[in-house]
Amino acid sequence: MTGAALDEAAAPRVPDRRPPRQGRLALTLRRESTWLGWWFVAPAVIVTVALVVYPLVLGFETSIHAQAPTLTAPSKLVGAANYSDVLKDPNTVSATLHTLTYVGIALALEIGGGLAIAVVLHRAFRGRGIVLAILIMPWALPSVVSGVLWQRIFAPDNGLLNSILVNLHIIHQPEVWMANGWAIPFITLVHVWGVLPLVALILLAGLQSIPDEVYSASAVDGANAVRQFWHITLPLLRPALAVAITVGLVQAITIFDEIYVLNGTALNTASVLMQVYNSAFVDADFAHGTALAFLVALATGVFAVISLLASRRSTV
Amino acid sequence: MVFSRRRLQSGMYLTAVVCAALALSACGSSSGGSSGGGSSAPAAHFNPNAKIRGQHITVLLPYAVPQSILNQFTQQTGVKLTYVTAGWDNVKSKLIVANTAGTYIADVTEFDWSFTGQFGGSGWYVPLESGLGPQLISDLGNVNKAFDTNGHTYAACYSNDYRLSLYNKKDFAAAGITSWPTTFSQLDSVLATLKAKHAAPYPMSLPLGATEGGLTPWYLTTLAMGGQLFDAHNKPVFGQPNSTASKALEWEIQALKKGWISPGSVTLDDTPAANNFNAGEAAILYASGPGPLATANDPSQSKIAGNAAAGLMPGMNGPGSSFGLPEGLAIPVTAQHKDAALAFIKWWLEPKTQEEMYTTGSVGFLPCSLRALKLLSKSGKLEDGQVLQAELSHIVPLFPQGAPVWYSKFDTRAQQLINAAAKGEMTPSNALSQLASYTSTLASGG
Numbered sequence A: 001m002t003g004a005a006l007d008e009a010a011a012p013r014v015p016d017r018r019p020p021r022q023g024r025l026a027l028t029l030r031r032e033s034t035w036l037g038w039w040f041v042a043p044a045v046i047v048t049v050a051l052v053v054y055p056l057v058l059g060f061e062t063s064i065h066a067q068a069p070t071l072t073a074p075s076k077l078v079g080a081a082n083y084s085d086v087l088k089d090p091n092t093v094s095a096t097l098h099t100l101t102y103v104g105i106a107l108a109l110e111i112g113g114g115l116a117i118a119v120v121l122h123r124a125f126r127g128r129g130i131v132l133a134i135l136i137m138p139w140a141l142p143s144v145v146s147g148v149l150w151q152r153i154f155a156p157d158n159g160l161l162n163s164i165l166v167n168l169h170i171i172h173q174p175e176v177w178m179a180n181g182w183a184i185p186f187i188t189l190v191h192v193w194g195v196l197p198l199v200a201l202i203l204l205a206g207l208q209s210i211p212d213e214v215y216s217a218s219a220v221d222g223a224n225a226v227r228q229f230w231h232i233t234l235p236l237l238r239p240a241l242a243v244a245i246t247v248g249l250v251q252a253i254t255i256f257d258e259i260y261v262l263n264g265t266a267l268n269t270a271s272v273l274m275q276v277y278n279s280a281f282v283d284a285d286f287a288h289g290t291a292l293a294f295l296v297a298l299a300t301g302v303f304a305v306i307s308l309l310a311s312r313r314s315t316v
Numbered sequence B: 001m002v003f004s005r006r007r008l009q010s011g012m013y014l015t016a017v018v019c020a021a022l023a024l025s026a027c028g029s030s031s032g033g034s035s036g037g038g039s040s041a042p043a044a045h046f047n048p049n050a051k052i053r054g055q056h057i058t059v060l061l062p063y064a065v066p067q068s069i070l071n072q073f074t075q076q077t078g079v080k081l082t083y084v085t086a087g088w089d090n091v092k093s094k095l096i097v098a099n100t101a102g103t104y105i106a107d108v109t110e111f112d113w114s115f116t117g118q119f120g121g122s123g124w125y126v127p128l129e130s131g132l133g134p135q136l137i138s139d140l141g142n143v144n145k146a147f148d149t150n151g152h153t154y155a156a157c158y159s160n161d162y163r164l165s166l167y168n169k170k171d172f173a174a175a176g177i178t179s180w181p182t183t184f185s186q187l188d189s190v191l192a193t194l195k196a197k198h199a200a201p202y203p204m205s206l207p208l209g210a211t212e213g214g215l216t217p218w219y220l221t222t223l224a225m226g227g228q229l230f231d232a233h234n235k236p237v238f239g240q241p242n243s244t245a246s247k248a249l250e251w252e253i254q255a256l257k258k259g260w261i262s263p264g265s266v267t268l269d270d271t272p273a274a275n276n277f278n279a280g281e282a283a284i285l286y287a288s289g290p291g292p293l294a295t296a297n298d299p300s301q302s303k304i305a306g307n308a309a310a311g312l313m314p315g316m317n318g319p320g321s322s323f324g325l326p327e328g329l330a331i332p333v334t335a336q337h338k339d340a341a342l343a344f345i346k347w348w349l350e351p352k353t354q355e356e357m358y359t360t361g362s363v364g365f366l367p368c369s370l371r372a373l374k375l376l377s378k379s380g381k382l383e384d385g386q387v388l389q390a391e392l393s394h395i396v397p398l399f400p401q402g403a404p405v406w407y408s409k410f411d412t413r414a415q416q417l418i419n420a421a422a423k424g425e426m427t428p429s430n431a432l433s434q435l436a437s438y439t440s441t442l443a444s445g446g
Helices: A001-010 A021-063 A081-088 A090-122 A128-140 A145-154 A162-168 A183-208 A212-220 A226-235 A239-252 A257-264 A273-280 A288-316 B006-030 B067-077 B088-101 B113-121 B134-140 B144-145 B169-174 B186-198 B213-223 B246-258 B263-267 B270-278 B291-296 B338-349 B351-359 B368-378 B385-392 B408-421 B429-443
Strands: B055-060 B080-086 B108-112 B156-159 B164-168 B204-205 B282-288 B307-309 B327-330
Touching: A001 B088, A021 A288, A081 A288, A090 A128, A090 A239, A145 A162, A145 A183, A145 A257, A162 B134, A183 A239, A183 A257, A212 A226, A212 A273, A226 A239, A239 A288, A257 A273, A273 A288, A273 B088, A273 B408, B055 B088, B055 B164, B055 B338, B067 B080, B067 B338, B067 B351, B080 B270, B088 B108, B088 B113, B088 B144, B088 B213, B108 B246, B108 B338, B113 B144, B113 B282, B113 B408, B134 B144, B134 B156, B134 B338, B144 B156, B144 B327, B156 B338, B164 B169, B164 B291, B164 B385, B169 B186, B186 B204, B186 B282, B204 B270, B213 B246, B213 B270, B246 B263, B246 B408, B246 B429, B263 B408, B270 B282, B270 B291, B282 B291, B291 B307, B291 B351, B307 B385, B327 B338, B338 B351, B351 B368, B408 B429
Parallel strands: B055 B080, B055 B108, B204 B282
Antiparallel strands: B108 B327, B156 B327, B164 B282, B164 B307
């Protein structure tokens, strides 16, 4: 034996308690991978905190303080008083009733109309692509632009609607549509015109996910088109319907642009979001405006959760 | 995929740099002031020796001005200019949002007489007295006092707006009417005659929309009928059943019911109402300013050019009162180039500039500057100068104590309630009663 070998043989053996080389590397990689993941997510978190969480916290703080008459004077903490004030304001009550009317009419037209359009577009026919493209156009237009277009139709003095109805002798003199009982239905119509394509596309996607074999099998059992629709199409379309209802609901609750363009801040058509705008940006009363905005957000959130829960239940 | 330590470290450092950049940009975009607190108006921000050539300022006003006129400012001072317009109500909303957030919106902005109480008291604007100097302020006359509060002057008047009426001489002649009425009973007769003779589709253009322009006729009619909206302590007096304000509102609604004004007026603002008059669709433009007279007689802007004339506001026994709605140019505390902004204001107030602004049909600002008014009168360019100057003697303040800090809230509620009454959604007495109750709450600090 050489001297080195003798030295090695004589050296005490220390047990190697280190984890196996492969396991130690895996642990290190996992730890560093976790940190790397956090670093990559950090920009999104920072942006979300800066643009969503921080304004929410600031807004809530504003909503629980009294608004000083001169807007930069110190304001005192009043707790829920601003929330109570807005709930008791008659304008808020009427705006809420108007909003519920908008929601009711909009949902009925959007779901009914969307379903009809989806059923028609579900089958292949010549020119289907062109029809689909035309259908999407109202949705692609900003709602303000839609409002301006429809303003020309509803204009009291020389609008298209009055011209047609007067010439057909349905009415004898031009109507001021934004000043009578038709104001809310017509504004809702403009809103539906823009949202209906989206609802139709959601329902069309739902229809296209239903396997054709189900219909074939039902046809073999003697089911006609109506029975197929009621007992196959509608039940299997429930998840898509839930999504469509949620989308339509949120869009209708937050209706603003069409109202503002067609009838400004007039009381007879004001929605809750219009009331928020009036409070915060016209009256410069940010305390009450943000309080009402939080209430609207809460109500919208509750409705959205209910829709999503209903959707989850129907997909189970 | 196999990660090396070096690669991991590089990724972490890169991500850290990106995060820091985002955080800094998020923090750095906000400037001083917030809705919860703020500073009072600082001392003068002007440096008479400042070098402004090459700077770029933004001006935000509700009215368009031809680029040819604006270019003169750049040629004279070397300051580049971006001129932005938006509707009057929209400008106000933008100013409220930007100033509350303490963010930059423009170097020079609109400052209406109604802003003085709230905006001036909030310290959002730079006092101008040191920058303008006593001579220029004196030249702007009493009209500019509408922008004074807390011992400071917050704006320089650029539009000597007040209310009178315009009429179409040709339509009047066609209906056999030889002179402008001086009392409301005469005005009613004129309107009935115009309606009967179909001189125009509708005798009168009067905005009644839920906007500032739709509310002004009610203010004006109340004053013209010899009444007031507020007493000497800014307390509402319009809520009483037999008040002059109530009669004024009834008169407007009756005009609507009798077909003297278009049914669509309930959705009209003042600019579309003026456009209807310029298009020959009405023989009278009620509650107009003096500026639209020049536009109405401009062939490039109006179908009735050469036939528009001004008429004093009728009263109960003779010409009635009117009120001033001057508009000023002001500098927000968030302005980036305050000296260049002051230079713009001074340029605008030069008599030559004001003369050009008035005589260019698309603009039509009646100057506040006494020097400019004299220049226009001397050169014979003041349209219906005698009538315009005569109306000045009938001007009374809408608020005896100046526009209060709660004016904005009162204004919004008044627009909605008066519009609702015009649409028939509530009776005039109900509308005014609600408004009086709301105003009393505001006035008492509620």
